[in-house]
Amino acid sequence: xxxxxxxxxxxxxxxxxxxxxxxxxxxxxRAAHHLESLPADEREAIDDEVxxxxxxxAEESADHRERLEALVDELDAETVAYEEINALVDARYGPPExxxxxxxxxxxxxxxxxxxxxxxIGAVEASDAEFAIDRDRLxxxxxxxxxxxxxxxxxxxxIMERRA
Amino acid sequence: xxxxxxxxxxxxxxxxxxEGPASTGTLADLxxxxxxxxxxxxxKLEGRDLVEHEKYKGASLTDEGLERxxxxxxxxxxxxRFLANVLEVEEFRDEARALESVIDDTVAExxxxxxxxxxxxxxxxxxxxxxxxxxxxxxxxxx
Numbered sequence: 001x002x003x004x005x006x007x008x009x010x011x012x013x014x015x016x017x018x019x020x021x022x023x024x025x026x027x028x029x030r031a032a033h034h035l036e037s038l039p040a041d042e043r044e045a046i047d048d049e050v051x052x053x054x055x056x057x058a059e060e061s062a063d064h065r066e067r068l069e070a071l072v073d074e075l076d077a078e079t080v081a082y083e084e085i086n087a088l089v090d091a092r093y094g095p096p097e098x099x100x101x102x103x104x105x106x107x108x109x110x111x112x113x114x115x116x117x118x119x120x121i122g123a124v125e126a127s128d129a130e131f132a133i134d135r136d137r138l139x140x141x142x143x144x145x146x147x148x149x150x151x152x153x154x155x156x157x158x159i160m161e162r163r164a
Numbered sequence: 165x166x167x168x169x170x171x172x173x174x175x176x177x178x179x180x181x182x183e184g185p186a187s188t189g190t191l192a193d194l195x196x197x198x199x200x201x202x203x204x205x206x207x208k209l210e211g212r213d214l215v216e217h218e219k220y221k222g223a224s225l226t227d228e229g230l231e232r233x234x235x236x237x238x239x240x241x242x243x244x245r246f247l248a249n250v251l252e253v254e255e256f257r258d259e260a261r262a263l264e265s266v267i268d269d270t271v272a273e274x275x276x277x278x279x280x281x282x283x284x285x286x287x288x289x290x291x292x293x294x295x296x297x298x299x300x301x302x303x304x305x306x307x
Contacts (some may be wrong), residue, residue: 005266005278012259012263015247015259015263016266018251019267022275022278023253023271026274026275062199068183080251085250085278089278092279111270112270112271112273112274115271116271119266119268119271120266123266159260
């Protein structure tokens with residue numbers, strides 16, 4: 001058992017970045033599934049704002065995933081293929097009941113991702129380990145992604161408040 | 165998972181191993197910390213009504229402590245299962261122990277959406293094997 005939040009090795013860092021990649025894959029895949037999962041009439045009733053939000057979320061997650069994968073590559077660790085994760089999401093996907101459910105799921109995605117990157121940043125900052133990748137570049141990438149997740153939380157919250 | 169939750173999980177597992185109160189020595193071994201650190205944290209958890217401590221016997225979880233320990237063990241099971249079955253990590257137990265302090269339960273809940281976990285979780289966790297007795301990892305669990 002490891003008490004205390006810190007990342008102490010390249011291996012541990014690579015594994016945590018891989019978990020980030022998977023989280024992004026889950027967001028990307030679920031965002032794409034949400035629209036497909038709704039009945040035709042509900043799907044047509046979804047306004048442009050929500051449609052755009054989901055499209056942006058999927059696009060942003062793909063971008064985050066690629067940036068994390070680039071870091072993992074430098075740490076010489078393998079990543080899990082998007083197709084494999086997508087198949088797992090497919091197999092276990094439970095569609096939200098309606099548009100509010102879609103938005104709530106999206107809020108959970110953004111909040112979870114923010115919490116993950118915030119904890120990861122804290123654990124890297126708390127460590128004095130030398131990593132095979134430049135620490136400043138690692139942290140800058142994580143700060144950028146965390147900021148985009150924070151903006152994502154705000155964006156979904158605003159849409160939910162407007163619809164309430 | 166924060167340090168308090170890791171302690172509660174360890175007390176829960178130690179109580180199952182010892183079939184009674186968790187001794188300081190067992191907890192120190194499970195948590196890889198000194199007995200003095202264990203005693204200090206037990207005192208804090210007792211102050212929060214999560215643990216009852218009886219001198220010369222050991223620590224037992226209160227109802228509230230048990231609920232939190234269950235939740236913490238579930239989070240740990242998700243991490244182990246995710247590592248073993250999604251990332252196909254052979255040393256999933258060692259890695260889960262190394263990662264649990266950095267993985268929040270909300271993150272584990274998202275990872276839970278792509279794994280298959282028994283409804284009985286975490287009762288099917290085997291404290292001696294340090295993994296779910298129903299987990300089928302790439303390398304086999306019972307070694």
